[in-house]
Amino acid sequence: MSQAQEKRRPGRRPGTADTRGEILAAARRIFAEKGFDKATIRGIAREAAVDPALVHHYFDSKEGVFVAAMQLPVDPGKVIPAILSGPRDQIGRRLATLILTITSDAQAREPVMALMRTAMTNEQAVTMIREFITRAVLSRAADTLGVPPLRMEAAFAQMFGIVMMRYIVKLEPLASAEIDEVIDLVAPTVQRYIDGD
């Protein structure tokens, strides 16, 4: 951390208990204002009046900052490579299992739902969410698998729709179905989009 940065806000010490929280608050402002693509670690550090190295130290990457700032239950940068690296003919099942397992936990689900609620009602937030989904999730999967982006988006739309209908609209029997039954139902759909059938 540079002395110059520190001097901007007198009394601030690097890495105090609330430095991490202040970086995240700054990140939420920057992401909302600039979107995900145009936000930078440097810009977030400036907003929080800390050295960019400290942001890197805490969160590793811009994606890591976003995941922490939005309290997302998983970092796509970590789980997606793991999902994609297994047998290709089981990717649909692994993706469906991951998404349905994470969202089955109410505490893990809530921040994702909060983000979707915001997206529905706030045009600025939509840009940030669209760019994050595109960069961190869909482009990564489409590139790694060699699947056309439109097909990855259809697969994503299927999983998104299932989560919304299960947990927000609470359609029955979907809302009360065992998670394995839901996985069996949608995994073949996701797999077909990946296979190009």
Add this chain to the structure above:
Amino acid sequence: MSQAQEKRRPGRRPGTADTRGEILAAARRIFAEKGFDKATIRGIAREAAVDPALVHHYFDSKEGVFVAAMQLPVDPGKVIPAILSGPRDQIGRRLATLILTITSDAQAREPVMALMRTAMTNEQAVTMIREFITRAVLSRAADTLGVPPLRMEAAFAQMFGIVMMRYIVKLEPLASAEIDEVIDLVAPTVQRYIDGD
């Protein structure tokens, strides 16, 4: 219209220019309060201080009142039987075409989006929306086609997810794709849920 009903609110005449609008305002209050299933034409008429026959006259059915009150672009009670009555192996395509054609018109789409926004943020509205989707759309389709309700819900979730990602989140290339390309992409998925593959 009975004289007794008329006497409740002196000066009100049957079928004046704003009677229809007053019935719809009353319907919105009743649907929000009681949900779709427990709302009745009689209860809506009472709330609007008109004779139930007048509500029937204007809107035909409780579903018709809901469609008008929420300004929905189509009445599922009219379009679904038409969709389901054609060749069974083309139902996926007809459903996908209907939903994507209706939602491609911004004016027709807006009330549907408004309803979904409300559902995301208002627990009371969710009940009304869930009950309407279940009675007016999904149960009708599942019963007519002999498809398990869970599969109809997965098909509905696919179409819902596509509309959300195309028009709200605006994922590219999905948002800019030609409607025919999107239909080609999702119609086989909807058809497979119906066929039980």
